[in-house]
Amino acid sequence: MAEVYKNFIDGEWVESSSGETYENRNPANWDEVIGIFQRSTKEDVNAAIEAAQRAYKKWRLVPAPKRAEIIFKAAQMIVERKEELAKDMTREMGKILPETRGDVQEAIDMSFFIAGEGRRLYGFTTPSELPLKFQMSIRIPMGVAAIITPWNFPMAIPSWKIIPALVAGNTVVFKPATDTPLSAYNFVKILEEAGVPKGVINFVTGSGGVVGEALISHPYVKIISFTGSSEVGKHIGSKGASLFKKVSLEMGGKNAQIVMDDANLELAVDGATWGGFGTTGQRCTATSRVIVHKKVYKQFLDMFVERAKALKVGNGLDPSTDVGPLINEAQMNKVLSYIEIGKQEGAKLLLGGFRLTGGDYDKGWFVAPTIFADVDPDMRIAQEEIFGPVVSVIPADSLEHAIEIANNSKYGLSSSIYTNDVKNAFIAIRDIYTGITYVNAPTIGAEVHLPFGGVNQTGNGHREGGHTVIDIFTEWKSVYIDFSSRLQRAQIDTDKIVKVEE
Ligand code: NAP
Ligand code: MG
Numbered sequence: 001m002a003e004v005y006k007n008f009i010d011g012e013w014v015e016s017s018s019g020e021t022y023e024n025r026n027p028a029n030w031d032e033v034i035g036i037f038q039r040s041t042k043e044d045v046n047a048a049i050e051a052a053q054r055a056y057k058k059w060r061l062v063p064a065p066k067r068a069e070i071i072f073k074a075a076q077m078i079v080e081r082k083e084e085l086a087k088d089m090t091r092e093m094g095k096i097l098p099e100t101r102g103d104v105q106e107a108i109d110m111s112f113f114i115a116g117e118g119r120r121l122y123g124f125t126t127p128s129e130l131p132l133k134f135q136m137s138i139r140i141p142m143g144v145a146a147i148i149t150p151w152n153f154p155m156a157i158p159s160w161k162i163i164p165a166l167v168a169g170n171t172v173v174f175k176p177a178t179d180t181p182l183s184a185y186n187f188v189k190i191l192e193e194a195g196v197p198k199g200v201i202n203f204v205t206g207s208g209g210v211v212g213e214a215l216i217s218h219p220y221v222k223i224i225s226f227t228g229s230s231e232v233g234k235h236i237g238s239k240g241a242s243l244f245k246k247v248s249l250e251m252g253g254k255n256a257q258i259v260m261d262d263a264n265l266e267l268a269v270d271g272a273t274w275g276g277f278g279t280t281g282q283r284c285t286a287t288s289r290v291i292v293h294k295k296v297y298k299q300f301l302d303m304f305v306e307r308a309k310a311l312k313v314g315n316g317l318d319p320s321t322d323v324g325p326l327i328n329e330a331q332m333n334k335v336l337s338y339i340e341i342g343k344q345e346g347a348k349l350l351l352g353g354f355r356l357t358g359g360d361y362d363k364g365w366f367v368a369p370t371i372f373a374d375v376d377p378d379m380r381i382a383q384e385e386i387f388g389p390v391v392s393v394i395p396a397d398s399l400e401h402a403i404e405i406a407n408n409s410k411y412g413l414s415s416s417i418y419t420n421d422v423k424n425a426f427i428a429i430r431d432i433y434t435g436i437t438y439v440n441a442p443t444i445g446a447e448v449h450l451p452f453g454g455v456n457q458t459g460n461g462h463r464e465g466g467h468t469v470i471d472i473f474t475e476w477k478s479v480y481i482d483f484s485s486r487l488q489r490a491q492i493d494t495d496k497i498v499k500v501e502e
Contacts, residue, residue, distance in 0.1 A: 003036065007040055008201070026091050040206035052172065069118070088183060089154055093180050096321050107158075132484035145224075158184055166191075169474075171199065172201050175211045184203065216243075222245065223245065223473065224247045255414040256289040259272075259296065271440075271441060275442030278444060289406070291395075297393075339352075349371075371391050372391070452464045
């Protein structure tokens, strides 16, 4: 019998008031139940938010370096448990073990990096236009942070949000994706064991429609940090705006890799294969378009198909597997329907294009790595996020043409260019409109200490990762301290300097 996992509210592990639960199953083997989780209600969310609101009164006054000490400890605990955490994650959501180890490593890196902020959280000072006056701008915490995350990075993404929220002095209510509550539970459990005080981190599992909605509407919630689809992000953004909440959104992508005629084609194929089919294409930064200079188009395609054909699809715990399953049946059906759309639109299917069946495949949601060639940049498969192992290859006449195609997207997260000409590289860096550009590397592979996020419908102007994430989880307060012992009026008392000298 699978273990039953509870919500974490006000320092206690508790069942949902609904009395209902749901099963978390392995997408590589649907017979395997990973755990039973709470199907929570609005009442559960309200209890968690109230606990977080109460805990905030004390937590905000704990010195930031002390708050960070707990996070350093948690990071160390994740290091010690890395392998079991990665295995749980592979069983829960399918990606291969080297990738789930990477996901856990990202949570470690983020925790160490942001715990360091406990001794920074820099503000600034600046001179006054008036004499005998000091001024500075400091960061202040906000209150209760609502954290809503997707299933594709089940520990990394929660860590990008929860760790900076806590170090900055906020308290948290965390709703993980319905598909990946175990990795979220593991993360929260470690924070508890590391010593995060009661009520400071709360964890409520359940659906976006119930738990998510209750979170984004509650008056105590000051900041909503969301990663997921642009569709849900748009809804959360509008709702948050109507309630005057700060909302940070990280959403979809349709990332392009450009391959120039002077590129190292072996390297470019390595990049497209890893970027396109790593995590089964289920990364916000996945390479879903490869734009290839016409002079090397045919050669690149031959090499790319050859390489992708050799990928082994299967259970992510098997060391010989390159590509795991899709997260669930609905996502698999979505991917298969996009493959049909691609065919109908007239793109040339060069590889894959079907569900894998027979033997163990029948128990999971496996789709063969799929490559479309001769894709028109305006086709739906070149415009809409598929979030699966499907790559569209598009020919281009020149660098300018390739960049124009890359920028022809409603998204703008990541991009990449393969070239051995430094001029091409710098023009691409200048002209591609995305939040991230890689040179001679795939569209995936962000590091935690650089700002992460995108333009257009990928984001709403915030950047996670880097020092910029602190801007999401703090407000600025400007402080003016007048020690002149008289009323000084900024912008009006322009003759003050003279008076002081008298
Ligand atoms: P999703 O369907 O938008 O769900 C994301 C989260 O929002 C889940 O926890 C979901 O809960 C919750 N949610 C759904 N409806 C809600 C509502 N009405 N109110 C509040 N919360 C709600 O996205 P997904 O399918 O999990 O993840 C895939 C998407 O995430 C892709 O579009 C991908 O590009 C994007 N992504 C972006 C980044 C980035 O940093 N830019 C990173 C990773 C993924 P349930 O699980 O219960 O539905
Ligand atoms: Mg699952």
